[in-house]
Amino acid sequence: MLSSEAKIALLIDADNAPAAKIEAILAEIAKYGVANTRRAYGNWKNPNLKPWEDNLHEFAIRPVQQFDLTKGKNATDAALIIDAMDLLYTRNLDAFAIVTSDCDFTPLVMRILTDGLKVYGFGEKKTPKPFVYACSTFLYLENLGQDADIGPAKTVDSVKKTTKELKQDTKLVSLLRRAVTTAQDEDGWSNLAAVGVHISNQASFDPRNYGYAKLSTLVDATDLFELQRRQNGIYVRDKRDAKGAKP
Structure with a gap:
């Protein structure tokens, strides 16, 4: 977990992300x-980006204009990648947050990670797995805002994976x-x-992607582990190891 003063560069692929979640x-x-x-980033002459355009000033987001230079080719991706590399070399940053549902940014994420910076990914459930797995943490936008602090619990329940599915x-x-x-x-x-620290160090993971607000509730829902609440925190043990063990 970064400190509250960590500097993060937020880069948005407006062509491939919904403005409603900003x-x-x-x-x-x-x-x-x-x-x-x-x-x-996007071609701001495109009427499809109007929802993003309406949010730019309110959330202090700088629009980066990128015309569609060749039909069928996404110049927006190239512009975002170039800016990301410039920021990586010229700014004292601690992390990047990339908002997209496009797999083309996977090599960029891997390059940023090489320099020891975290990459937080945000995208819709259609986002290809290579990009999801490449990020330090990836959160599906459909689940964003559904934990106990942000949204109603019933919203989490609507996408919650069952014990069998888990x-x-x-x-x-x-x-x-x-x-x-x-x-x-x-x-x-x-x-x-x-x-939780071990998981975050090795994989892109967020319990909300499974419909659970916290890691503890997700672990409990699998029915594969014993949970024990102590004064200094929650402890967990694999039920396979618990057989025959002393409590």
């Missing part, structure tokens, strides 16, 4: 730091079990905070 996006970014650089997600189950095993203490219990 307030929730900025609220999410505020958890990690300050979006002191805010840019939105168990069938082999990638999720493997990720959780590896993290729990890595964070185990001598008694076989793992501090959930340490589990």
Whole structure:
């Protein structure tokens, strides 16, 4: 987790992101730091970008004009990538936030990560998996604004994965079990905070993408782990390891 003073560059692919989510996006970014650089890229003569245009001044986002130089070619992508590399080399930044549902930015994300900066991705559920997995953290816009602090709990419930669905997600189950095993203490219990750190260090992950506001509720919903609440936090143990173990 970055500090509250972390400097974050927010770069928006306006052609491939809904303007209606910008307030929730900025609220999410505020958890990690300050979006002191805010840019939105697109051909602003295109009437389809009118919803974005209406939000630019309100949220202090600088529009970057990019004409469609060749039909069928997305010049907006190139402009965003060039600016991102310039920012990477000339600004003292701690992270990037990239808003897009386009897979073309995957190499950019991997390049930024190489310099040790975090990349927070935001996109719709149609976003290709390579971009989702490349980001330090990726959050689907359909789920954004649905945790306990931002939106009504019933909104989370409407997209919540069932226990059966969670168990069938082999990638999720493997990720959780590896993290729990890595964070185990001598008694076989793992501090959930340490589990969360381990997960964030190795994969793009947010419990809200599964319909759960917190990691603890997601872990509990899998029915694969025991949870124990202590004064110094929540501890978790794989039920497979718990068999025959002393409490």
